[in-house]
Amino acid sequence: MxxxxxxxxxxxxxxxxxxxxxxxxxxxxxxxxxxxxxxxxxxxxxxxxxxxxxxxxxxxxxxxxxxxxxxxxxxxxxxxxxxxxxxxxxxxxxxxxxxxxxxxxxxxxxxxxxxxxxxxxxxxxxxxxxxxxxxxxxxxxxxxxxxxxxxxxxxxxxxxxxPLIAGPTPPGNLQAMINGIRTGRYLSIGKADARKSMVWAYDVAMVIPAVAQRGGIYNLTDSRHPSFRELEYKIAEGLGRKAPLTIPLPLAKLLALAGDVMGDRFPINTDKLKKITATLTFDDARAKSSLNWRPSPVAEKIRFVV
The missing domain is CATH 3.40.50.720 (NAD(P)-binding Rossmann-like Domain)
Structure with missing residues (x-):
């Protein structure tokens, strides 16, 4: 069989x-x-x-x-x-x-x-x-x-x-962000307007049969590429918490320099700050045209599973 x-x-x-x-x-x-x-x-x-x-x-x-x-x-x-x-x-x-x-x-x-x-x-x-x-x-x-x-x-x-995969109890930095907002230990930085590509895990699973039929190489994203501010607000909403406090970017840069010296004991360093404040998005047009990829907006989904 x-x-x-x-x-x-x-x-x-x-x-x-x-x-x-x-x-x-x-x-x-x-x-x-x-x-x-x-x-x-x-x-x-x-x-x-x-x-x-x-x-x-x-x-x-x-x-x-x-x-x-x-x-x-x-x-x-x-x-x-x-x-x-x-x-x-x-x-x-x-x-x-x-x-x-x-x-x-x-x-x-x-x-x-x-x-x-x-x-x-x-x-x-x-x-x-x-x-x-x-x-x-x-x-x-x-x-x-x-x-x-x-x-x-x-x-x-x-x-x-x-890119970053979202869903119930996600791994890595996204879960750390959720935990930080839940405990009130998360600080937003500056305008928090950097956008990042993300994808909903269930959407990835559901498109696999189409990929198996067609083959090819595909970026998969939610096509919205939410900003940090959008994610922060939606996660806080889902948790029933207030939006996180914001610190100015110049202060965050000083803290990052301190983190460079203190190492893993400190929650932020220059490299982490650069990633947080830089936009990084990926094009999923190929998946849309070849696989009928119609992804869910992660920012809307995530607030129901935190």
Whole structure:
């Protein structure tokens, strides 16, 4: 019996949403180091270190597993990005090929970090991949490997380059922002008018069948690219809290300089401040024209799940 989907990373934030959305219409087998997803077949394996045996026949592989949301401080920590994001992808593909279970389509969850931009407006899929962080470079290497592998094995490849992903209990900086506003420990900076691309996790999950049919490389965003001020107000509204206090940008710059000296003990530094105050958005026009991408506005959605 052919299984519809093989899903990696099902225990992660986005993986859980993908499983939740697609399992109602597809038979899904998960694979990874984490525990089995309820009511789903599961293979326990660490494909960042080894090949996998016992893989089922599948129509589509969704490769959502990966390492993110951390800043490496040692060479070993840097290398772990390549081991998980690149070597894990290679081992997964080689396992499928070795077992004679090459799928019809393969969806790879990538990141807009591959562009290596700290600011910019409506960056498209045709922009160069200039990312230099271990995270970005490991994803670039995985993308390049997959494009070669898919061409050789006649697999329809879809690559989804995602910005900040929002949804219930999101990871990383967005959850830190929510927690800060909830506890009254969040300070807005200046006009807070920098815009950032974001995407609603459930929208990503729902567009995957279309990507599996068509293939291609796509930026996915909510098309609205909310400002920090808009997000702050909507999150505060959802939490039933007052809008956060605002500090002037010159004061924030002084605090950031102090953070440069004090290190991780301080909540802000010059690099973090630059990211907060710089607009960085990505163009999802290709997804709209090719996939009928009609995303939800994150700022409106987020206030109902905080």
């Amino acid at each position: 052919k299984t519809d989907i093989l899903l990696t990373g099902a225990s992660g934030f986005l993986g859980k949403v993908i499983y939740e959305v697609l399992s109602s219409q597809h038979l899904i087998t998960t694979v990874g180091r984490g525990p089995a997803v309820a009511n789903g077949g599961h293979l326990t394996a660490d494909f960042s270190k080894e090949l996998i045996t016992g893989l089922p026949d599948v129509d589509c592989v969704i490769h959502c597993a990966g390492k993110a949301h951390s800043v490496p401080k040692t060479e070993e920590e840097k290398e772990s990005f390549f081991q998980v994001n690149y070597r894990g992808t290679v081992n997964l593909c080689q396992s499928l090929q070795q077992e004679g279970k090459v799928p019809r389509s393969f969806i790879f969850i990538s990141t807009v970090a591959v562009y290596g931009k700290e600011e910019g407006v409506l960056i498209s899929e045709d922009d160069p991949l200039d990312g230099t962080s271990p995270y970005a470079k490991s994803k670039i290497m995985a993308e390049e490997y997959l494009q070669e592998w898919a061409a050789v094995n006649n697999v329809k490849l879809g690559i989804l380059r995602l």
